[in-house]
Amino acid sequence: MILVVAEHAGGKLGKSTLEMVTAARESGREGPITLLVLGQGVADVATEAAAVADQVLVGDLPALAQYNPEVWAAAVAQIAREGEASTVLIGGSRSGREYAPRVAVKLDAPYLEDVIRLSAEGDVLQAQRYTFLARVTETVQASGPVIVATVKPGSFAPAAPAAAAGEQYDIELDLPTSRTEITGKSVEKSSRVALSEAEVIVTGGRGVGSPENFAQYVEGLADNIGAGVGATRAVVDAGWRPYAEQVGQTGKTVQPKAYIALGVSGAVQHLSGMGKSKNIIAINKDAEAPIFKVADYGIVGDVNQIVPALIAASKK
Numbered sequence: 001m002i003l004v005v006a007e008h009a010g011g012k013l014g015k016s017t018l019e020m021v022t023a024a025r026e027s028g029r030e031g032p033i034t035l036l037v038l039g040q041g042v043a044d045v046a047t048e049a050a051a052v053a054d055q056v057l058v059g060d061l062p063a064l065a066q067y068n069p070e071v072w073a074a075a076v077a078q079i080a081r082e083g084e085a086s087t088v089l090i091g092g093s094r095s096g097r098e099y100a101p102r103v104a105v106k107l108d109a110p111y112l113e114d115v116i117r118l119s120a121e122g123d124v125l126q127a128q129r130y131t132f133l134a135r136v137t138e139t140v141q142a143s144g145p146v147i148v149a150t151v152k153p154g155s156f157a158p159a160a161p162a163a164a165a166g167e168q169y170d171i172e173l174d175l176p177t178s179r180t181e182i183t184g185k186s187v188e189k190s191s192r193v194a195l196s197e198a199e200v201i202v203t204g205g206r207g208v209g210s211p212e213n214f215a216q217y218v219e220g221l222a223d224n225i226g227a228g229v230g231a232t233r234a235v236v237d238a239g240w241r242p243y244a245e246q247v248g249q250t251g252k253t254v255q256p257k258a259y260i261a262l263g264v265s266g267a268v269q270h271l272s273g274m275g276k277s278k279n280i281i282a283i284n285k286d287a288e289a290p291i292f293k294v295a296d297y298g299i300v301g302d303v304n305q306i307v308p309a310l311i312a313a314s315k316k
């Protein structure tokens with residue numbers, strides 16, 4: 001089987017899980033696509049997962065209420081072993097990249113990190129991933145009875161539902177007692193949709209002019225239309241915006257239904273992070289800006305004039 005470890009939060013399946021299912025479908029590896037849902041009170045997540053998978057294995061236990069790398073690694077390795085998984089796909093989130101190498105060690109398996117493409121040639125799994133600060137895309141391959149990989153979020157399109165919902169099975173887990181414990185959590189309160197989950201993204205580049213304009217134009221428009229906020233590296237390096245908002249080779253890869261780029265030139269390193277968006281809408285005062293080569297809709301003009309008008313129109 002191809003074992004995909006579901007990522008979920010707030011009782012909802014994460015978009016990254018749907019992306020991993022596409023990675024599994026495209027990988028050409030053998031066996032049913034099996035989603036593993038770990039957590040406590042995850043019945044709804046498992047039902048969502050069943051819509052895209054051949055089968056869903058559900059570990060719904062108090063001991064899984066909080067993510068913990070030791071516990072997750074043990075659970076995933078146990079299920080991969082028992083199910084004779086050929087491939088284990090784990091989200092390339094911070095936590096995924098934390099416990100995935102432990103799973104590989106437990107299974108004595110090759111480990112491919114942050115893959116953006118997958119394909120199989122017989123027993124060999126080929127993957128592509130960025131390296132050298134994303135200046136280079138390398139092709140790597142691994143073979144063996146089981147291979148562990150993390151999947152870079154935003155690199156695959158979210159999977160459409162399968163023809164029929166997969167069966168759900170409760171699983172028994174032999175979990176270790178963790179040596180670390182989370183003693184507190186403070187969650188940043190934001191009503192704004194996360195970049196990785198957003199169906200619409202408004203991104204600001206250096207052309208918006210200043211951090212104040214960014215807040216007014218980019219955040220203003222995003223909040224009016226329920227979009228996520230992205231930034232170019234130029235803007236992040238200038239200290240206008242946090243790195244978490246950076247889109248591009250060295251930031252996040254996204255594929256929203258609509259990507260609205262304000263004052264973004266469209267450098268190749270930026271395009272590689274958003275070029276697969278369904279609709280790209282660009283506003284730039286330079287008609288020759290490379291962003292217009294990938295844009296579905298373009299407005300040549302000054303953001304200072306166009307964006308306030310868009311914000312006013314979106315309030316109606």
Ligand SMILES: Cc1cc2nc3c(=O)[nH]c(=O)nc-3n(C[C@H](O)[C@H](O)[C@H](O)COP(=O)(O)OP(=O)(O)OC[C@H]3O[C@@H](n4cnc5c(N)ncnc54)[C@H](O)[C@@H]3O)c2cc1C
Pocket residue numbers: 133134135204205206207208231232233234235246247248249250251252262263264265266267268269270273283284285286289301302303304
């Ligand atoms: C190894 C490496 C990795 C990188 N990774 C990333 C990455 O992950 N993400 C990323 O974004 N970049 C990345 N970069 C940087 C990238 O090469 C560009 O420098 C960057 O994307 C440019 O950001 P920008 O479009 O905001 O700024 P600029 O290139 O300066 O473009 C600003 C644009 O705004 C327009 N403009 C100016 N004023 C106005 C106005 N009033 N109204 C309308 N338009 C206006 C201009 O015409 C221009 O096209 C990387 C570079 C390297 C070398």
